[in-house]
Amino acid sequence: MSEQPPLDATFFAFKRRERRFVLTSVAIAYYLLLLLIGVVLVALSWNAWNGLISWYLGVLGVLSSGVAPSPPDQEIVLALAPYSLAFVPISLLLFAAFEAACLRWLLRGEAGGGFFGMKLDADTWRVLGVYGLWIVCFVLLILSLTVFYGALMAFSSLGGAARVVAMLCGALAPIGFLALLIWGAVSFAPAAATSIGRRKFTFISARKVSKPRYWPLLTAFLLVIVGYVIVASIISAIFQIPINNAMAPVMAAMMSGNDGPHLMALVQEAFFTPTMLAILAANMLVSFVLATVYYIATFGVNARAFEAAAEAGDVERG
Amino acid sequence: MSERQALNATFFAFKKRERGGVLWGASIVYAVLMLVGFGVFGWLNWQAFADYAAWTMTISQQAAGAADPNNPLGGVMPPSSVMSLMGSYSLFMIVFYLLLASYEAACLRWMIRGETKGFFGLALDGDTLRVYFTYWVWFFLLIAAYFILAIGVFGVIAGTAAGGQATANDPSAMASLGIGVIVAVFAALLLLTFFAVRFAPAAATSIAKRRFAFFDAWTVTKGRFWALLGAFLLLWLMYFVGICIFYGVVVFALGANMWTQMASGAGPATEQEALAMFSSPSVWAPIAVLYVLMIVGGFVFYIALFGINARAAQAALEEGKITAGPA
Numbered sequence A: 001m002s003e004q005p006p007l008d009a010t011f012f013a014f015k016r017r018e019r020r021f022v023l024t025s026v027a028i029a030y031y032l033l034l035l036l037i038g039v040v041l042v043a044l045s046w047n048a049w050n051g052l053i054s055w056y057l058g059v060l061g062v063l064s065s066g067v068a069p070s071p072p073d074q075e076i077v078l079a080l081a082p083y084s085l086a087f088v089p090i091s092l093l094l095f096a097a098f099e100a101a102c103l104r105w106l107l108r109g110e111a112g113g114g115f116f117g118m119k120l121d122a123d124t125w126r127v128l129g130v131y132g133l134w135i136v137c138f139v140l141l142i143l144s145l146t147v148f149y150g151a152l153m154a155f156s157s158l159g160g161a162a163r164v165v166a167m168l169c170g171a172l173a174p175i176g177f178l179a180l181l182i183w184g185a186v187s188f189a190p191a192a193a194t195s196i197g198r199r200k201f202t203f204i205s206a207r208k209v210s211k212p213r214y215w216p217l218l219t220a221f222l223l224v225i226v227g228y229v230i231v232a233s234i235i236s237a238i239f240q241i242p243i244n245n246a247m248a249p250v251m252a253a254m255m256s257g258n259d260g261p262h263l264m265a266l267v268q269e270a271f272f273t274p275t276m277l278a279i280l281a282a283n284m285l286v287s288f289v290l291a292t293v294y295y296i297a298t299f300g301v302n303a304r305a306f307e308a309a310a311e312a313g314d315v316e317r318g
Numbered sequence B: 001m002s003e004r005q006a007l008n009a010t011f012f013a014f015k016k017r018e019r020g021g022v023l024w025g026a027s028i029v030y031a032v033l034m035l036v037g038f039g040v041f042g043w044l045n046w047q048a049f050a051d052y053a054a055w056t057m058t059i060s061q062q063a064a065g066a067a068d069p070n071n072p073l074g075g076v077m078p079p080s081s082v083m084s085l086m087g088s089y090s091l092f093m094i095v096f097y098l099l100l101a102s103y104e105a106a107c108l109r110w111m112i113r114g115e116t117k118g119f120f121g122l123a124l125d126g127d128t129l130r131v132y133f134t135y136w137v138w139f140f141l142l143i144a145a146y147f148i149l150a151i152g153v154f155g156v157i158a159g160t161a162a163g164g165q166a167t168a169n170d171p172s173a174m175a176s177l178g179i180g181v182i183v184a185v186f187a188a189l190l191l192l193t194f195f196a197v198r199f200a201p202a203a204a205t206s207i208a209k210r211r212f213a214f215f216d217a218w219t220v221t222k223g224r225f226w227a228l229l230g231a232f233l234l235l236w237l238m239y240f241v242g243i244c245i246f247y248g249v250v251v252f253a254l255g256a257n258m259w260t261q262m263a264s265g266a267g268p269a270t271e272q273e274a275l276a277m278f279s280s281p282s283v284w285a286p287i288a289v290l291y292v293l294m295i296v297g298g299f300v301f302y303i304a305l306f307g308i309n310a311r312a313a314q315a316a317l318e319e320g321k322i323t324a325g326p327a
Helices: A022-043 A046-064 A074-108 A122-156 A161-187 A191-198 A206-255 A259-270 A276-312 B022-044 B048-065 B080-113 B126-162 B171-199 B202-209 B214-221 B225-263 B272-278 B280-317
Strands: none
Touching: A022 A046, A046 A074, A074 A122, A074 A191, A074 A276, A074 B080, A122 A161, A122 A191, A122 B214, A161 A206, A161 B126, A161 B171, A191 B272, A206 A276, A206 B080, A206 B126, A206 B225, A206 B280, A259 A276, A259 B225, B022 B048, B022 B080, B022 B280, B048 B225, B080 B126, B080 B202, B080 B280, B126 B171, B126 B202, B126 B214, B171 B214, B171 B225, B202 B214, B202 B272, B202 B280, B225 B280
């Protein structure tokens, strides 16, 4: 692990550029579209949600009386399933459009077009393709783990020394898999950025970007993750003070065996006040802002890695 | 790259430098700020502490009596003020570690770069944030280490059970399971020690390079593992001996007097008499002095630890293994 030149990737996304608020407007557009899709899906499945909420309120009352709660009706779950399943690819496509818009600005200085920069164009499909490959890689990893442990079991059943070898392999393999996971995640992290930078779908070529700058890249990701955790902990601690304060009487009533309607009345009394609603809304807003800063920072790290690779001649710009 | 030099790291922190008292100044200011921090935290949450004490008394009284069959869990939940304490405690911990990072950064800055800044060396600057981030990375690595150890032990158990023979009726399977667990734990401890030493100068490396460089500690410690391990072991040994001497003195200074009283039958007969005996200056004054000495000893130990890491980073800078960033 020799010393590598500094990458200066951690805050690359937030570097001052010729136009301001491009990433902010893309992020706002992303959340507006996500909200719209969420509202449409909830409206379409409102009857099922109604049933689920009624069941949950019933469970609250049953729990306090010490009786085991019943599972929700299968019909409710089945009615919700198609909407939940539909939400996954739609939200992935939306996130791909968001990442593509950010990377387009960070790497090529292109902004605007579509809905505040969010477009259903070739860049978005490239990024979605990269997500697809990530999912395939993850499934392959799970499958290889299953096959590996299956083979290990068969080997161990031979008995004698084979059992000891199987034990050691069984103990060390998860460490190896974890190391592989981290290596793979860092090595191919700039895949989407490379695809946008080269204007063609690439996944394996991301290794050309990350290989010469593996440790600075890992350090930059660590800094972004640690920074996110620190700020999130501070925000959580600040909001915990009033929320826990309001929650205490509800929890005490729950422990004392109060029934569902009484608990709901207490919840209403504790949380449906202008101050608490403002606190909860602020908590949600701050969490969204923080998550967005985190996403954009990681896009920036990958974009900077591609920039450095292009400057060093490791890859060509499209 | 020049020839590798001897490390001589154990007492590096106490080497005579151009200015004296810098590390002591930073230590005293840090100790005072910590006391102020604890004081403010206690003052802000005084009501919560009082409520907590009242709540625990209620709980213990309830536990002593028969539980209400209609409401067995009544009173289990703490009052609102105690619930809110979690958030303020988390915030306090963030301030606590920021202050510690500022202190470590001040010591390392002085030992590696010969620089002081801020209030007696303590400043909320890039160096402090680098050290603070290093603590978080250590925290995550520790969680990862526990996780890896847990899955390692699970792997051993799974590996044995895989053969379908890990039953109480199969002594050989049980024996190999036991040996496997011991080997896994021992190997994990060795690995933890190895990585702890290799990455120990992570904060010092970041200060030396003037940028966050956790993983460059690997380069810093390359070829110096045994020298660093030796320095750490020597320091821990001295600390252990110091603690033994400290407790020996405490037992001798306080215990001998009380033991004589008790042996002669003049010991405290009631709780009030015992409390009165402990409130006597002849008893608490030596305790207070010894406690202050223990804190001073703790600071010396911490500074010596920083010194070992600082020396490793400084040697790496001198040998060209790492380069300092622009000021």
